[in-house]
Amino acid sequence: MDENPGLSDQYRMASPWPLFIALGIPIAELGILFDLPALAVGGLLLLCGSIAGMAKEAGYAKTPWRALAVCSVLLFGLGGLLLYADTAVAAEGVRFVARGYAVIAAGGLLLLGSLLGTAFVKESQPI
Amino acid sequence: MEINGQLALTVLMGVFLVAVAAWLTRVENWRSYTPLASGGGAYGQESGHAHEKPGGLIRWFTTVDHKDIGMLYGLYGVIAFLVGGAMVMIMRVELADPGMTLISNTFYNSLLTSHGITMLFLFGTPIIAAFSNYFIPLVIGADDMAFPRINAIAFWLLPPAALLIWAGFLIPTGDIIPAQTAWTMYTPLSAGVGNGNQANAGVDLMLLGLHLSGVSATMGSINFIATIFTERAEEVTWANLDIFSWTILTQSGLILFAFPLLGSAMVMLLADRNFGTVFFAGEGGAILWQHLFWFFGHPEVYILVLPPMGIVSYVLPRFSGRRLFGFKFVVYSTLAIGVLSFGVWAHHMFATGIDPRLRASFMAVSMAIAIPSAVKTFNWITTMWNGRIRLTTPMLFCIGFVSNFIIGGVTGVFLASIPIDLVLHDTYYVVGHFHYIVMGAIAFAGFAGLYYWYPIFTGRMYQRKLGKWHFWLWMVGTNITFFAMILLGYGGMPRRYATYLPQFITLHQIATLGALLLLVGGFIWLYNFIISWLEGPVIESGDPWNLKEDGLYTAEWEWFDRKLQTKITDGGEQQDVATDGGHESDESDS
Amino acid sequence: MAAKIFDKETILDLTVNIIPLGIIGFFVVVFAVYDPFGYDPLASAISFGLLLVPLVALAALTYISGKAIAGDEKRSEVFLAGQATVPGSQTLEEYEAQAEPDHEPAELTDDESAEDAETEPTAQNTDD
Numbered sequence: 094m095d096e097n098p099g100l101s102d103q104y105r106m107a108s109p110w111p112l113f114i115a116l117g118i119p120i121a122e123l124g125i126l127f128d129l130p131a132l133a134v135g136g137l138l139l140l141c142g143s144i145a146g147m148a149k150e151a152g153y154a155k156t157p158w159r160a161l162a163v164c165s166v167l168l169f170g171l172g173g174l175l176l177y178a179d180t181a182v183a184a185e186g187v188r189f190v191a192r193g194y195a196v197i198a199a200g201g202l203l204l205l206g207s208l209l210g211t212a213f214v215k216e217s218q219p220i
Numbered sequence: 221m222e223i224n225g226q227l228a229l230t231v232l233m234g235v236f237l238v239a240v241a242a243w244l245t246r247v248e249n250w251r252s253y254t255p256l257a258s259g260g261g262a263y264g265q266e267s268g269h270a271h272e273k274p275g276g277l278i279r280w281f282t283t284v285d286h287k288d289i290g291m292l293y294g295l296y297g298v299i300a301f302l303v304g305g306a307m308v309m310i311m312r313v314e315l316a317d318p319g320m321t322l323i324s325n326t327f328y329n330s331l332l333t334s335h336g337i338t339m340l341f342l343f344g345t346p347i348i349a350a351f352s353n354y355f356i357p358l359v360i361g362a363d364d365m366a367f368p369r370i371n372a373i374a375f376w377l378l379p380p381a382a383l384l385i386w387a388g389f390l391i392p393t394g395d396i397i398p399a400q401t402a403w404t405m406y407t408p409l410s411a412g413v414g415n416g417n418q419a420n421a422g423v424d425l426m427l428l429g430l431h432l433s434g435v436s437a438t439m440g441s442i443n444f445i446a447t448i449f450t451e452r453a454e455e456v457t458w459a460n461l462d463i464f465s466w467t468i469l470t471q472s473g474l475i476l477f478a479f480p481l482l483g484s485a486m487v488m489l490l491a492d493r494n495f496g497t498v499f500f501a502g503e504g505g506a507i508l509w510q511h512l513f514w515f516f517g518h519p520e521v522y523i524l525v526l527p528p529m530g531i532v533s534y535v536l537p538r539f540s541g542r543r544l545f546g547f548k549f550v551v552y553s554t555l556a557i558g559v560l561s562f563g564v565w566a567h568h569m570f571a572t573g574i575d576p577r578l579r580a581s582f583m584a585v586s587m588a589i590a591i592p593s594a595v596k597t598f599n600w601i602t603t604m605w606n607g608r609i610r611l612t613t614p615m616l617f618c619i620g621f622v623s624n625f626i627i628g629g630v631t632g633v634f635l636a637s638i639p640i641d642l643v644l645h646d647t648y649y650v651v652g653h654f655h656y657i658v659m660g661a662i663a664f665a666g667f668a669g670l671y672y673w674y675p676i677f678t679g680r681m682y683q684r685k686l687g688k689w690h691f692w693l694w695m696v697g698t699n700i701t702f703f704a705m706i707l708l709g710y711g712g713m714p715r716r717y718a719t720y721l722p723q724f725i726t727l728h729q730i731a732t733l734g735a736l737l738l739l740v741g742g743f744i745w746l747y748n749f750i751i752s753w754l755e756g757p758v759i760e761s762g763d764p765w766n767l768k769e770d771g772l773y774t775a776e777w778e779w780f781d782r783k784l785q786t787k788i789t790d791g792g793e794q795q796d797v798a799t800d801g802g803h804e805s806d807e808s809d810s
Numbered sequence: 811m812a813a814k815i816f817d818k819e820t821i822l823d824l825t826v827n828i829i830p831l832g833i834i835g836f837f838v839v840v841f842a843v844y845d846p847f848g849y850d851p852l853a854s855a856i857s858f859g860l861l862l863v864p865l866v867a868l869a870a871l872t873y874i875s876g877k878a879i880a881g882d883e884k885r886s887e888v889f890l891a892g893q894a895t896v897p898g899s900q901t902l903e904e905y906e907a908q909a910e911p912d913h914e915p916a917e918l919t920d921d922e923s924a925e926d927a928e929t930e931p932t933a934q935n936t937d938d
């Protein structure tokens with residue numbers, strides 16, 4: 094039991110990220126469902142930022158910046174889908190434009206963060 | 221006005237994000253100073269905890285230790301149980317008299333809906349996760365869960381889920397009212413069509429909350445499957461895996477197939493409500509929802525009952541002075557229930573007019589699934605038979621479980637027979653049936669676990685006299701309440717009504733009386749657990765139940781004993797537990 | 811190999827699951843022979859599918875788990891559930907050998923147990 098090699102001794106007994114991932118998901122969902130751009134953008138930033146931070150902490154990534162870029166690509170895809178849905182949906186009074194732009198805006202901010210981080214933050218500094 | 225609202229929201233969100241970022245930077249910086257303890261020596265890992273865990277509240281918000289997360293799940297489940305219990309007490313008092321007296325009929329419907337969802341998704345699943353998170357890594361000899369951080373995410377999704385599910389009660393406005401769809405959320409009512417009030421955003425919030433709790437359960441299940449498959453200690457072969465871990469493994473498999481389906485169905489429903497889709501609108505839409513819901517819903521009832529069966533199979537032998545009779549029967553029948561529970565869902569839909577050939581098949585499989593359940597019952601009884609029984613509080617709850625499960629199971633088999641179900645469907649008989657299992661069995665097993673492992677959780681012992689009072693009030697209360705419901709069902713009382721014909725008054729009053737006994741028992745339990753946690757006698761040996769005597773000492777107690785001996789407190793809490801724990805416990809390693 | 815793992819003992823353990831399999835099989839035959847609701851290509855196909863899919867799935871899972879459990883029993887030491895990692899715990903064989911003859915080992919000692927009052931035996935042991 095004590096000699097388990099591998100992952101076990103890398104375990105940290107505390108991590109600040111899970112809480113914020115868990116907050117980011119419902120905030121983003123609420124924002125997208127009820128068409129509240131502030132919540133949608135904010136929730137997605139919180140979610141993706143925390144995922145990137147956690148990926149780094151867990152050693153899956155050296156820095157969080159590339160993870161942020163990956164997230165932003167996914168968000169561009171989702172936003173594009175919403176924009177497409179807006180043109181395809183026939184139902185009255187249902188609009189996806191604002192939702193689509195909110196998601197894309199979140200993706201844009203993440204990409205910006207990723208670029209700035211790569212350019213200006215030195216390697217060793219914890220986030 | 222509209223713009224102002226959006227603006228305010230944006231500013232709020234911005235401030236929140238900046239605050240989070242600032243806090244994270246601080247925490248990360250500060251943590252990078254603490255050296256990573258290398259898990260070298262025998263207790264290196266544990267002393268590692270003590271150094272690495274931050275203190276105070278922050279510890280609980282940032283922990284990824286399975287034991288802490290188990291405690292959090294437990295606290296969460298208990299709070300949800302109190303909330304759900306309070307809701308149903310209001311309902312039961314309303315039902316003490318046939319008319320609409322205390323609360324409005326619509327409010328009754330809201331309480332009914334929230335009570336069901338709270339108890340199943342916010343109490344049932346989390347209280348099981350409390351035990352499984354705390355004990356499975358200990359019992360199978362793993363360092364922690366396979367994915368500790370995902371474990372933490374799964375827990376932290378639950379508080380927002382609860383807030384969303386209760387949002388209709390918490391947000392006092394006219395346009396957000398609590399859902400009144402009942403936990404089954406049948407369309408078209410839940411799709412918000414027609415003249416009812418179920419188009420309001422309270423229902424959307426509830427659906428989102430439920431969806432979140434499903435995401436949480438799915439994450440947890442993946443974690444348990446990975447942990448049990450890959451993190452077992454070398455000695456813990458499949459033949460040595462304990463029964464509780466088997467039930468959690470099976471439950472996780474069920475969750476993995478059932479919850480994503482519910483999630484998708486709820487997304488479809490949300491789209492119907494908000495985006496003008498017509499998944500559940502056209503011809504067959506209502507029956508489609510029922511099929512999707514019950515394909516999740518029946519496995520869900522076994523998701524809830526299998527781990528409690530595991531707890532009983534684990535605890536009951538320890539107070540019978542012998543090992544579990546037919547251990548492997550119990551394991552294999554657990555797996556059988558797991559598979560078969562996906563083949564019976566339409567026994568909830570016998571009265572919908574589906575094709576009789578399909579109905580007959582569902583009946584056949586429902587009969588078959590009763591066998592593994594009965595096998596377990598016989599194993600528990602045989603374990604106790606001629607055993608050296610010690611009627612401790614956890615044991616009493618286990619015996620209560622077996623007794624109530626028999627009544628719940630037998631009434632279930634009757635319901636699974638089509639002609640009988642056509643008479644009893646949607647009556648109080650069904651309510652009686654599943655409460656015998658949900659309250660009489662699942663909750664009882666949960667409390668058996670809480671009492672049995674109370675010394676591990678708190679380092680102290682509860683007051684046993686109060687424990688007995690609690691048990692007997694609950695045993696009697698449960699049987700009065702739910703047997704009255706079974707009789708009400710025979711009499712033709714339909715379920716889910718706030719008012720009823722005067723002819724049902726006596727039985728309804730009896731049921732309310734039983735519920736009051738449950739309330740009193742609940743208060744006793746709460747008092748006992750809080751007071752004993754603060755000032756109960758400190759546990760000094762790792763074997764408070766004298767399990768060694770019968771050779772039934774298990775790994776989690778052995779861990780506890782080690783913890784007491786090394787005087788390691790878990791991150792600064794409960795200093796006194798360890799202050800003089802070192803003396804007495806020496807003898808226990810002999 | 812497989813023949814060795816599925817010996818008499820293991821088959822006996824597996825009977826729990828063979829019974830529900832038998833019940834489902836029984837209904838398959840009944841519905842095929844007796845055919846109470848007439849034949850309809852779609853409905854009958856689904857109806858038999860609803861019986862046969864669980865039947866096959868259960869048989870498969872029973873086989874796989876039986877192989878894993880019985881195999882591990884043969885490959886390594888078996889302990890009582892939850893005790894494999896406890897230092898110094900008995901193996902299943904030792905436990906059985908000790909539990910067979912007559913009474914349980916020690917008489918009750920109610921000392922340092924925190925819930926001692928509860929440890930008094932309520933069932934008199936009259937062995938068979």
Ligand code: HEM
Binds near residue numbers: 586658
């Ligand atoms: C012995 C095996 C069981 C059988 C054969 C069985 C059968 C049934 C049947 C046929 C119904 C539908 C009644 C109706 O609506 O007309 C039903 C309802 C229900 N059963 Fe069971 N049951 C069994 C065990 C369980 C267990 C173990 C649980 C819980 C863990 C459970 C929970 C429920 C619930 C919650 C409902 C009501 C669902 C609703 O309409 O809201 N049952 N049962």
Ligand SMILES: [Cu+2]
Binds near residue numbers: 517521565567568
């Ligand atoms: Cu069912």
